[in-house]
Amino acid sequence: MRSRILIPLAATAALAVGVTGAIAGARFAEPRVELAEAPTVEVSVLAPVDESAGTLAEAMAEAGGELLVSPTVGTRTVPEPGSISEDAVSRGRESYLDALEAAADPAEVPPPAAGAAGDPCADGGEGCPPGIGGTVLPIGGEIPPLQLHATGERGEQCPAAGDDRADEPGAIRFWVRANAPVIYSAYASDGTHRDVTNFRVTPEQEEAWLAEFVTAGEAWIESCIALDGFDAEYALNVHIMATRIGSSDIARRVVHVTQDDGLAEPPTRIHSVGNTTVFVAAPHTPGERVQLLVLDDTAGEGCRYGPAADGRMLPATREPRTLEVSAEELAANGWEPEYTRRTTATFAVPSGASVIACVGWFPARGGESWDTDRPIRVSELPILTPSLSAPVVTVDELELTEHLADGALRLRGATEDGVRCGSLRLRSGALGGELCDLGALLGRDAVSGAFLLTTEVDVAEGAAVNHALLDISLRDCTEGCARATRVFDVPLSTQIRPSRICSDDCTVNRGETVGMVRIRATWPEVAASGEGWAFGDWYEGATRVERDPLPRMDTTGTVHLDAIDADSRSQDAVFALRVDRPVTATVEAEPAETRIEGICPRPGGTLMWTSATPAASHSVRLENLCLGAVYYLTVTLTDAEGGTSVYSLDRFGTRFWPSGRLDTGALLSTVVIDRLSLVNPDPASAVNLQSLEVRVGYGDARVNLPAASQRCWVGDIHGISSGITGLRLGEAISVIVDARIRPAEAPPGLTTPVYPASTCDVDRSRPTERVRMYGWISYEQYLAGARITVNDPDTGWSAVVELSDDLES
Structure with a gap:
């Protein structure tokens, strides 16, 4: 086994994808998130490899049958596959979200360090190897993604002393x-005044x-940051941009700052987590509810609410959750004491999207439906998500040197x-195709x-499990990404590694290479976004x-039904129609089906109501x-200006009313x-x-059938009745006859004029026939004793049903 091409490392550091952990309106303290360590390997x-040499089979033939593998350029310690449960993946991200939800102020929780990603050599470039480029795995050190934390308060880290400008009324300092x-x-602006500051960290x-950094990593x-010239009382959004010295890496934040003479409302927190996740936390009182979207x-x-x-709406990966905030926590932060609730939610967002x-x-209780999309107050932040190219990993070829079952x-x-992404079981002559779509994991x-x-690989001693780390990862497309591919030829080994620490003589199976699989990664083309996480005006x-x-209803x-009037066999429907402005109204009730003409509505009944005055x-x-x-009910509303709106349950072109269907009651009656x-x-x-x-009306009439051995007839089936x-x-009243009938064999000349016979045999070589027959009668016909004929046109069977409200005397 030898390497066909040895491609050196193009760089020891990777480009960061976007900005991990961007936080708008943040106030940070020093709590840490403790993450459980997983076993490593x-x-x-x-x-x-360069695939210009041809397919695996062609390359092997040219090399005299040798397996030509991707070169090994180093080793790396990673979480052992399978050691992290599905619920724990990704452990860092989930622990961070847990901490955000539990914190009195989510902005006090710093994000966990993010791994490197991106590929500066994917499209070639100066210093990159020939062909498809080199690897950007950060072996031997990595440059972490640029992160920026900010707070709208001075705190001990930024005292007022030493800057006269920042001590003046209307000055901002944090x-x-x-x-x-x-x-x-x-910069910040209150609409009439704008102040800007630019500075670089000092050489010291x-x-x-x-x-x-060299010591601790x-x-x-x-x-x-100090800005001034604003009113003595203000509530402003400060836009901050930090650019890494010597590179184009940028991090942005929007910080909400206030200054007045009293206590403040707790701030709304909006965090970006990783590349495609947004966390939102909003304070509220017990008399309020919040909608997070x-x-x-x-x-x-812009923003819309309710229906x-x-x-x-983008999907919530964590549904809204409301927590209690203690009086001590509110007092410690200088917040109004009535804000004892905080609701949080987490959302998945697409790459490179606005x-x-x-x-x-909203009010916690009450209110009409037209208020569900018009909040009392709002907090709204436009966001541009980072542009990423997520590769699709496929299995292109498989070459074996030994037979495998x-x-x-x-x-x-x-x-x-440790985030799992796909599995395949390969069979001879039938490759599995797609193994992993990294894009499907984004936001989750x-x-x-x-x-x-x-x-x-299954061997006599068990499963030979081996791992390889491939330079396949997300690409930062801030400047745009062309379509790209990368190919790896991975050996299939039968080596079984020991599961415990021991000397060399305890190896289970030293193994051999029995084949090669070609793995291809394909990155789609992505247009340039010009920046990573970016925030608009809050x-x-x-x-x-x-x-x-x-007009809105x-x-x-809901519609309420009065008690049934048994004498007139009818029922009234009533409801309170509330509208957001004065209107004239018309309500029409349309029967779903008119089976018998002239029987509905009952005498004195109406299917339409019209208001007398607006x-x-x-x-x-x-x-x-x-x-x-x-x-089915239809409500038509017309206001003083002639504006008209129509509500129903499902009529095309109308507004939705969930109570637009009405089912009237029924009389309990005896049926024979x-x-x-x-x-x-x-x-x-x-x-x-x-x-x-x-079935008569709404139930089974429970006919009396002969014993199973007495259910054969020649010709018509008869002699059936009920109690x-x-x-x-x-x-x-609907009448439904549902029967299952099977062909039988009877002696010649046998008839069944009155009772079923016991001398015929079921013909089990022929299928059972399903017979369903429908018909309708009026309640008046039922009282008079009805005889109804129903038929099944598909089978040719028909039925004659005679029913009444009492047993015959």
């Missing part, structure tokens, strides 16, 4: 920190940062930090680092959702509706089937009645 790092030497640019800060530089804002429509947001985080406050070879994929898991491929205040120009109202509230009554009927005959389309044939059900059954009946 040392794996080989494989470089890609601390920021970055995990690299940066140049800051910050750079030297101290470098010394700590992580270091931060703290600075103070992240919407697709490609069309620039108006349908179709644009979205908007929307928080709306079908199913004896399996592949499993995962990210470098923290995707970073390279791709870990696990091969499993708006907080009264709702910006305009009032509907057409309170769709939470009003914002009407009491609607539809009288003497038929029993046992389904009605005096006689039932099933007319055979072939009078000379013998049949066996396997089952029979007769007294209590059933609920409407004004139009």
Whole structure:
């Protein structure tokens, strides 16, 4: 086994994808998130190969049958595949979200360090190897993604002393920190005044940062931002941009700062987590509820709430959760004591997209439906997500030097930090195709680092499990990404590694290479976004959702049915119609089906109600509706300006009203089937009645059947009746006969004029026939004693049913 091409490392550091852990309106303290450590394993790092030499089979033939593998360029320690449960993946991201939800102020929780990703050599470039480029696995050190923390308060890290300008009324002063030497640019505007500051960290800060970073692998530089010239009382959004010195890496934050003479409302927190996740936390009082949304804002429509947001809502990976905030926590932060609730939610957002985080406050109880999309107040933040190219990993070729049974070879994929991504069972002559789509993980898991491929080969001693780390990861497409591919030839080994620490003589199976699998990664083309996480102007205040120009009905109202009037066999429907403005109204009840003409509505009944004068509230009554009927209601509203809106349950072109269907009640009545005959389309044939059900109105009439051995007839099936059954009946009564009939054999000349015979045999070589027959009668016909004929046109069978309300005397 030898390497075909040895491609050196192009760089020891990777480009960061976007900005991990960007936080808008942040206030940071020093709590740490403790993460459980998973078992680790040392794996080989494989470089890609140049596929210009041809397919695996062609390359092997040219090399005289030797296996030509991707070169090993180093080793790396990663979480052992399978050691992390599905619930724990990704452990860092989930622990971070747990801490955000539990914190009194989510902004006090710093994000966990992110792994490196991106590929500066994917499209070639100066210093990159020929062909498809080199590997950017950060072996031997890595540059962490640029992170920026900020707070809207001075705190001990940024005292007022030493800056006269910042001590003046209307001045803003707060601390920021970055995990690299940066140049800051910050500005704020209150609509009439705008102040800007630009500064670079000092050389002394750079030297101290470098010394700590080399020793600890992580270091931060703290600075103070000062702006002035605003009113003595203000509530402003400060926009901060930090640019890493010597590179184009940028981090942005929007910080909300206030100054007044009293206590403040707790701030809304909006965090970006990883590359495609947004966390939102909003404070509220017990008398309020909040709606947390992240919407697709490609069309620039801004925030919408309630049903108006349908179709644009992005999925919540963690549903909204409301927690109590203690009085001590509120007092310690200088917040109003009534804000004892905080609701949080986490959302998945697409790559390179314009979205908007929307928080709306509503009354906790009551209110009409037209207020569900018009909050009392809002907090809204436009966001541009990082542009990423997520590769699709496929299995292109498989070459074996030894025979393996079908199913004896399996592949499993995962990210470098343990997030699982796909598995395949390979069979001879049938490759599995797609192994992993990293794009499917975005927004659901923290995707970073390279791709870990696990091969499993069944041998006599068990499964030989081996791992290889491939340079396949997300690409930062801030400047745009062309379509790219990368190919790896991975050996299939039968080596079984020991599961415990021991000397060399305890190896289970030293193994050999029995084949090669070609893995291909394909990155789609992605247009340039120009930046990673970016935030627009944060708006907080009264709702910006305009009032509907057409009248709106309170769709939470329901229709109430009065008690059944047994004498007239009818029922009235009443409901309170509430509208957001004075209107004239028309309510129409349309029967779902008219089976018998002239019986509905009952005498004195009405299927339409019209208001006498315009009003914002009407009491609607539809009288003497038929029993046992389904009605669909349509409400038409017209305001003083002529604006008209129409509400119904499902009528096309109308507004939705969930209570637009009305089912009237039914009378409990006694039902007797005096006689039932099933007319055979072939009078000379013998049949066996396997089952029979007769439904009258809303229930089973419970016919009496002979014993199973006495269910053969020649010609028609007859002699069937029922006892007294209590059933609920409407004004139009359905009669359904449902039978299963099987062909039988009878002696020549046998007839069954009265009773079924016991001398015929079921013909089990022929299938059972399902016979279903439908018909309708009126309640008046039922009282008079009805005889109804129903038929099944598909089979030719028919039935004659005679029923009444009492047993025959």
